[in-house]
Amino acid sequence: MLNCKQATQMMSQGLDRRLGWRERFTLRLHLVICEGCRRTREQLEFLRAATRRYRDIF
């Protein structure tokens, strides 16, 4: 089982490379039981969107 720190590492890497199926599977299992990490995943995606927007509003 992943802990939250490992899960956030994997979510972050998921923004930079395609995760392997094992990684995606273990991450999914963790997200089912962990609300904090589910929020973090959304928030990390938001950070990416916000940073792109920041770049583009200029």
Added chain:
Amino acid sequence: MTSIDLGAFLDELRPALLRFARLQLRSDAVAEDVVQEALLGALEGAARFKGKAEFSTWVFAILKNKIIDEIRRRKREPVAPEPERALEDAIDDLFDARDHWAEIPAAWGDPHASLEQTRFWAVFEACVNGLAANPARVFMMREFLGLETDEICKELAISSSNCWVLLHRARLGLRECLSQRWFAGAA
């Protein structure tokens, strides 16, 4: 645009250009140089543009390229040594002894609504500026300049695992900062 309009408009645009360059280059002197070059480049083709919006998009496109060039020029200048241990410590503060959240991250409500608020961007900039130098640099290259991690590793001569650690740290740091300074109480 007439040349008078153009001069006034460039004066107007300059502070935003400088802020943008400083955020990524972290040096006032280098930012000044890069903006200067971008403005000179912009003047050459200015006659082609009718509207301000179109023109400023173009100036920023030039600036982004100058910034990328500058970052590439720096590649021989290695990232200042920041022991991997220190990186891990900063992330560790967020987690307990079993590496579960020390404090469960708060919900952010509808964060996309914030993107429409001018004040949000001031907080966002402050949070980016508050990151440690190396995570901030890698984060900028990845998210602002849209470089792939492979390219970043190569430019900075760091391993991909180091690159991922830096990005992870930058993202969690930024998440934490925005949570505290913007989203607290918003959700």
